[in-house]
Amino acid sequence: MPYPHAAAGGAVRPHRPLLESRTVTALLDVQDLVKDYRDAAGAPLRAVDGVSFTLAPGEVLGIVGESGCGKSTLGRMLMRLVEPTSGRILVDGSDLTKLGGRALKRERRQLQMVFQDPYGSLNPRHKVGTIIGEPLVIHGIPNRRERVAELLDLVGLPREAVDRYPHEFSGGQRQRIAIARALALEPKVIIADEPVSALDVSIQSQIINLITDLRARLGLSMIFISHDLSVIRHVSDRIGVMYLGRMVEIAPTAALFAAPRHPYTGALLSAIPRPPSRDGTPQRTRRIFLKGELPDPTNPPPGCVFHTRCPVAVERCREIVPRLDPIGADGQRAACLRADEMPGILDAPTRPETAVAT
Numbered sequence: 001m002p003y004p005h006a007a008a009g010g011a012v013r014p015h016r017p018l019l020e021s022r023t024v025t026a027l028l029d030v031q032d033l034v035k036d037y038r039d040a041a042g043a044p045l046r047a048v049d050g051v052s053f054t055l056a057p058g059e060v061l062g063i064v065g066e067s068g069c070g071k072s073t074l075g076r077m078l079m080r081l082v083e084p085t086s087g088r089i090l091v092d093g094s095d096l097t098k099l100g101g102r103a104l105k106r107e108r109r110q111l112q113m114v115f116q117d118p119y120g121s122l123n124p125r126h127k128v129g130t131i132i133g134e135p136l137v138i139h140g141i142p143n144r145r146e147r148v149a150e151l152l153d154l155v156g157l158p159r160e161a162v163d164r165y166p167h168e169f170s171g172g173q174r175q176r177i178a179i180a181r182a183l184a185l186e187p188k189v190i191i192a193d194e195p196v197s198a199l200d201v202s203i204q205s206q207i208i209n210l211i212t213d214l215r216a217r218l219g220l221s222m223i224f225i226s227h228d229l230s231v232i233r234h235v236s237d238r239i240g241v242m243y244l245g246r247m248v249e250i251a252p253t254a255a256l257f258a259a260p261r262h263p264y265t266g267a268l269l270s271a272i273p274r275p276p277s278r279d280g281t282p283q284r285t286r287r288i289f290l291k292g293e294l295p296d297p298t299n300p301p302p303g304c305v306f307h308t309r310c311p312v313a314v315e316r317c318r319e320i321v322p323r324l325d326p327i328g329a330d331g332q333r334a335a336c337l338r339a340d341e342m343p344g345i346l347d348a349p350t351r352p353e354t355a356v357a358t
């Protein structure tokens with residue numbers, strides 16, 4: 001008897017948990033996180049809508065989505081720089097949303113953030129040694145000078161940097177300073193919000209290499225937020241895709257790239273240029289262009305929030321809110337009523353609703 005309640009004679013439906021299945025080893029366990037704001041005219045909007053995920057020790061989870069989908073709000077809520085409207089943020093089992101005062105200061109230390117703007121995030125009046133050592137002072141940690149020197153070594157900056165000011169450094173070097181500061185307290189999790197978006201492309205790869213290297217050496221766990229799927233791919237073990245405040249797909253990186261189960265993920269992937277094949281001929285990419293604009297967040301569409309732009313939406317997508325349900329192997333989840341059909345749909349020859357780019 002596959003399902004015990006079949007014996008009761010009711011309709012049989014396999015149990016599909018609402019939240020991502022959790023392991024006891026999760027370092028970070030985010031449950032049903034919601035953030036409501038009001039726009040400039042006072043209309044309510046939900047910037048983050050019931051987002052749940054876990055982060056395992058040593059794992060890098062990428063969060064991707066276009067501007068306004070709620071990535072930064074999510075990252076800032078994890079640090080409690082933005083107060084969640086509801087939901088839970090468990091760090092090693094302790095709920096950050098319930099803490100205040102000293103207990104919050106102690107637990108928040110486990111999470112550190114690297115911001116997008118390496119120009120604005122460093123105090124221009126402080127020397128680099130003071131900036132990197134500040135968290136150590138706040139938390140009363142001794143041997144500050146040695147620790148700052150170690151941190152500079154770690155991020156590949158000369159020790160003489162301690163006596164210099166941020167404006168004496170390039171954008172990439174400033175981001176190294178920001179990363180050193182974030183590492184000062186040996187946090188359990190780093191939250192990096194678009195850490196390379198403000199940098200030149202050549203410098204971006206240096207910082208990505210640094211992050212990859214630090215990860216291997218220190219076993220860092222990280223939430224890596226970016227609008228750029230090709231950047232996220234380089235650093236992430238798993239990727240969560242957000243659209244209009246919701247997590248619409250989450251999957252191991254290889255699975256997401258091999259077989260996306262949400263049409264929005266398919267569209268994002270189709271926009272990444274593919275390198276030419278070995279004989280030099282350009283590879284044809286079936287580009288999925290989305291219809292229309294991102295909906296007004298103060299007036300989101302009913303049913304699936306993506307249906308107004310979805311190339312494969314059907315009638316029921318207007319009514320039913322799809323859950324982030326398991327699909328396929330490896331913990332892949334997608335919030336799409338047609339997730340089962342997606343490999344066939346996305347690989348099919350041109351449909352009238354989509355266009356093909358070469």
Ligand SMILES: Nc1ncnc2c1ncn2[C@@H]1O[C@H](COP(=O)(O)OP(=O)(O)OP(=O)(O)O)[C@@H](O)[C@H]1O
Pocket residue numbers: 037038039045046047065066067068069070071072073074227297
């Ligand atoms: N302080 C705020 N007050 C009101 N609305 C806000 C506030 N911060 C963000 N929002 C709104 O919440 C939604 C999500 O914004 P958020 O900045 O988190 O998205 P994002 O994906 O990080 O975009 P971007 O990459 O452009 O920063 C947007 O509609 C935004 O206008």
